[in-house]
Amino acid sequence: MNLTTRKLIRWTVGAGALSALVLAAGSVTRAADEPPIWTGVFSAEQVARGKENFEANCARCHQHNLEGSDRGPALSGDNFWNHWENETLNTLFVKVRDNMPPNLTGNQLEPVTKLEIVSYVLSRNGFPTGSSVLKADRDALDDVQILKKGAVATLPNFTVVQVVGCLAKAPGDTWELTRGSKPARAPQTAMTKADKPLGDEKFALSSVKGFNPDANSGHKVEARGLLYAGNGGSRLDLTAMQTLSESCGS
Numbered sequence: 001m002n003l004t005t006r007k008l009i010r011w012t013v014g015a016g017a018l019s020a021l022v023l024a025a026g027s028v029t030r031a032a033d034e035p036p037i038w039t040g041v042f043s044a045e046q047v048a049r050g051k052e053n054f055e056a057n058c059a060r061c062h063q064h065n066l067e068g069s070d071r072g073p074a075l076s077g078d079n080f081w082n083h084w085e086n087e088t089l090n091t092l093f094v095k096v097r098d099n100m101p102p103n104l105t106g107n108q109l110e111p112v113t114k115l116e117i118v119s120y121v122l123s124r125n126g127f128p129t130g131s132s133v134l135k136a137d138r139d140a141l142d143d144v145q146i147l148k149k150g151a152v153a154t155l156p157n158f159t160v161v162q163v164v165g166c167l168a169k170a171p172g173d174t175w176e177l178t179r180g181s182k183p184a185r186a187p188q189t190a191m192t193k194a195d196k197p198l199g200d201e202k203f204a205l206s207s208v209k210g211f212n213p214d215a216n217s218g219h220k221v222e223a224r225g226l227l228y229a230g231n232g233g234s235r236l237d238l239t240a241m242q243t244l245s246e247s248c249g250s
Contacts (some may be wrong), residue, residue: 035147037089040130042119047129050120053113057101066124075121085148086156088185089134090141093118111136139187155183161227162186163203163236164196166248167216170204175213177203177223177236179248186224191242196222198248203236211241220245 055064061072068074073083084092096114109117115136123129126149134141145153155161162184165177180201198220205213207225222244226237 035151035153036144037122037127037146038149040128041089041132041144042122042127042129042134043132044129046116046119046134047123049113050116050118050123053109054117054120057109058117061101066121076124080121080125081148084146086154087146088142089118089144089146090138092146093136093141142185142187155185155227155229157228157230158226159183160186160224160239161236163201163223164198164244165201165203165221165223166198167213167219167221167241169213169217175205175208177201177205177221183227183234183236191222191224191240196244201234203234205236205238207238208241211238216241216243218246218248219243220248 054062058072061069062075063069063072066074066076068079073079093115096118097111100114101109115134119134147153163177163180165180168176168178170176179198180203181197181199182201183203203223205223205225220243222242223236223238224240226239228235228237
């Protein structure tokens, strides 16, 4: 084998490796862009246990095929999406945990069992299993939105959200958050100080006077409130606010 041949082989192998890295990077990007619910947030074992418990406790009203009856609505297809699209897994879980099955006598189903039933219902609507195990963790379930394949996650107006930004005075004796992070559903826990990144969003603020804005002007703050997004921009009706840093440099 001469020198030119060896160089050609090395170049070919190197180019192939580079192509593989590029393809792998593309795959990672596509996976990262996928809504979390399509990445496998519950396991096949949970679905199997959920199926068994669904058939024992739920099928008499919702039917074994989940198509519903006069005793209970369909839990698959259009009826599922009409009721649950854009909602979080926590909303669905709480509905099942607190209200289903109605008028159950004898042994009540444990929350973990009802979460397995939720996993089964999700699987019947096309959501994939994975290596993760769905847990009855309110904040974690609130982070997973029920979305169709390829859909972009959106938050409905009047959702209670959490935002980090810079508190600033605006014209007309009003206040706003600048350099705001993307709004996320607020976890149903007490606010805790944390180093959270800023973003490029802007939010007009209402109900701000009760949070002493003059004393916190220019601070990096964490705010919670009701989100309203319209043609005129985004507004946050404050329910809580705390300072994360007395400067807004990062």
